[in-house]
Amino acid sequence: MTDEPVGYDCHRDHGPYAGVAAFLGRIAADRPRLAARHRVELHAIAPRLDHTARPAAEEEPIRFHPARRTAWLAYGAVEFVAAWAGRLRQPVTVRFDHVGEADETTRELLDILARRIGSSPLRLDRRDGGPRRTVAADPTPEAIRRTLGDSLARGFYHHAARTARSGRATVTPDGDLRHWWAFTTGLATALAALDRATEALDLYHEARAATDDPKITMSAAYATAMLYARHLPAADQDPAQARHWLEQALHLAAGLHDQRQRVLSTVFYEQGLALLDSRAGEPARALRLIDDGLARLTAVLALGERPQDLARLRHNRAQVHLAMGDPAQAMADLDTVIAHDPDNCEYYVDRAALHRAADRSRAAIRDYGTAIRLGPHLPEAYYNRAMLEQERGRPERARDDLDRVLAIDPGHLDAQIALVNLHVEHGAFDAAEAGARAGLALAPQEPALLCTLGLIRSERGSLAEAEDLLTRALAGDPELVEAWTNRAAVRFERGDVAAAVADLDRAVALSAAPVPRYNRGTALMRLGRWEDAARDFTHALAQPGLDRALRRDLRTELARCRRATTG
Template identity: 70%
Template sequence: MLVGRRRAGASGRPPYDCHRDLGPYAGVGAFLADLARDHPRRAARHRAELHAIVPARHPAPAAAADEQPIRFHPARRTAALAFGAAEFVAACAVRRPLTVHFVHADAADETTAELLATLTRRLAPTPAALHLHDGGAPEPAAESRPANLRAMLGDSLARGFYHHAVRTARRGRAAVTPGTDLALWWSFTTGLATALAALGHAGEALQLYAEVRAVTDDPKITTSAAYSTAMLYARHLPPAQQDPAMARQWLERALHLAGGITDERRRVVSSVFYEQGIALLDSREGRADQALDLVNSGLAKLSTVLGADERRQDQARLRHNRAQLHVALGNTAEALADLDDVIAFDPDNCEYYVDRAALHRAAGRTSAALRDYAAAIELGPHLPEAYYNRATLHEETGRGGAAREDLRRVLAIDPAHLDARVALANLHLARGDLAAAEACVRSAPPERRDAPALLCTLGLIRSERGALDEADDLLTRALDADPGLAEAWTNRAAVRFERGDASAAVADLDRAVVLSAAAEPRYNRATALMRLERWGEAADDLTAALAVPGLDARLRRDLRAGLDRCRAHAPSPRR
């Protein structure tokens, strides 16, 4: 419930000030801290997201331009934090009604606005009232001396609050110039570029690094700028604008400049990490063995200048790179050993548990995979990929209810998660719940409703409901948008077969068979060919489908029955 303009809170607590000048999660962070003190047991179940939003103590991280790198979170992480925090508040509201007042909601930081919106949606069915008020004078903002802005920038980058980082970096760049304090100006500039890239504005970040090269030839700064420029070309620009050749040129430039660093330890560490960019490009270009040599060489070099406990996250990152290369090369035992080491070096990184779970899953170690997914979810917090991957594992092992619950959670965190929405709709279909399946598809965000995969799924649902004309139209729209979608060809063929047009079904299935090695398109084409009494071609399809590995018993039985039918109708050889 939203009620505007009232200034006093019936709860007896003063309103929480959400003004962006007070930082990320202003207002909502203080509210959550108060609620956590009132409900310590429930807070303990949400400690990961609460600590991320309102850490008890958060040491100032290394400045943005320092050599010591920090772990950068994806921008979408804040949506997961908001989901977890809203779950905590809802659990508290069930036992004790809440009435909370927030002021300056109209001037909130993006993190605060996102969390308030999530709270409003989640608390709608609970005995809680959120009162959002606009206007008025904000509380005094934090001091904005350049040194303080630099610390604020580093904190925002380390915690993944990129909109606030952009505002802070722009304020810092307005306060200093390359002439008055080059090092500080560089910190603000590279921090701004990092935040812009994380928010999908890599083109602006490129312009900033070009500006850096135009105003200074400082070796340390130009070396770091060269590497950062390379990563923009390799990773952060939109796919159509990425340029591996340009990325490689900038990496070679960074390595050349790093070779001139006089301090051996810093020279080795910088060079090793720049070489990892080369390894990334080599791997993408199909030279995983060459990339593996670079990673192994880098680890050996680091061991000569770093102790076992120094820069543990960075050493873990190299081992993680090596694990991924072992996976690409089919060296699963080596990959698993590396991931075990990675997690020992950096046990708080959820990404590593997701990767190890995939290896356990591929090897049939279901319990171990589920443990790793659970660890990733606890550390994430509420990482959609971990829930989604665990859902697919639940489905594979016959735990349909658990799979549906995980997929619902994915969509609560990220409504635009297309794969989760399609998977949940298909699970509803498998249970025969056509109404739930259709509701799942139609509740997608407006910008996703014309996605080919959703149109395909909705077409299948409408065909199951007997609306064959509508289903044909939906599937045709999906294929117009994505002619490579094998499922849409298969489903439209089924619709056209049901409408009595076996020839059209065969034509669609010809496309599906080219796109998919699965047995189902061949089985379906054989069925349509038998309708047309093309027994020899149908037998060929059924024979090929029987050779596909991993068939379930029912499909194998149907294939053999179809083959027997074809043989019964085959013309007798002439004598």
């Protein structure tokens, strides 16, 4: 590439990632080794780069991705571009045309790229105008349906919704029921993924009013059940309605003439019942449904056929075993699941959680790493790996992972809180305060961030501001032990020892940790209540796992109390 601007047409008529996919392809051709390290996200964004891959819609069965996956893809693609741009020897300007009319995937990636490239030689020229390429689109229902299926399978739901609406405009249920239903259910699937499940529910009601075709009404019944079980806003979810519609779907599945399809549909729908049973506190009943389903699937499937379906049931069973307090059996199921479907990041995240619970941190870190590669760049895997790295005494690795989480999802409050606390632990108060204030800009009443910012301001001598921040934290979470402890320290330093003791009374009531006892003992000594202070120091000394410095200080203060009471 040279400093002569290169133009890419980003108009949504060319589909998801229009313009940017071609730009990434050009870089990949220039830097194949770098592209190989970003193969997963590049294939997802620009599948033409992988000539051996099948279209996403041809993969059986289709795995529906969460809508937020596009942010994960964008992060990986931008890291790819940034690594390339960092090696440029001269400025390069890249022009992206029709950005205002681009698909949401394109705009999202360009927004992240503009924030990331910083002072590199790469310059972006983003325009709403520019030359248009001709779109040779096939307007037939069959072609629209293929495009819809591919967009759904790749998780590009805004484009899928537009495609489904255009398809619905070309057919009617009376004239072409098959395609009308495909466009209707495709639109409903896209809307549910985009947190617009109420609109999806209306579409299934419309389908039932338009036809009594048993296969369509069966599919609509199951989809309606899942909206009530999972996708509607929490206040509108209704397990009873979900169960009602699942029973309708099962009744219609029982009437299917093809015995194999009857088994497949029945088993699939029964997994919805198993979900409801598990949520209702009936894991044993859920387990029976899953075991029976696995037996029936195995009986009708050929060896090696539909491995992802079998993996999905075993994954469900692993979750039920975990709910029943049997992590060993859950682990055995997850090992089998991963052997059958090794490219699903969700399974590695679940297995990593089991490894972590069993103190197998190295195995957990390996599984989180695999999930990050396959996801790709799964924020929760980065976050959980950061927590493990911190526990293992590797703060720099933890900080790197937390930075990645926030680069992918700036609104990830848990990561923001963890990163701020990590900065505090290592005395980086400027970074900690900046992070806390950034988090509070997104969630002004977040108790943990208010508490940490209060601690930082107290360390910097702004005691009145610190007390106000800690009081706000306690208003949001009256059981936040750290806020009671920190406000007590501020009040003690401001000379209100009685108020400090009152705060520490609350902290001690909430936690058996030694620090609140130690602090309360110190405050009680200031009030001359030596025997009460001695009891706190003695109690704290009895706690297991005390670090050496705290144990020494407790013994010193206890000795002072004893001298005061005997002198």
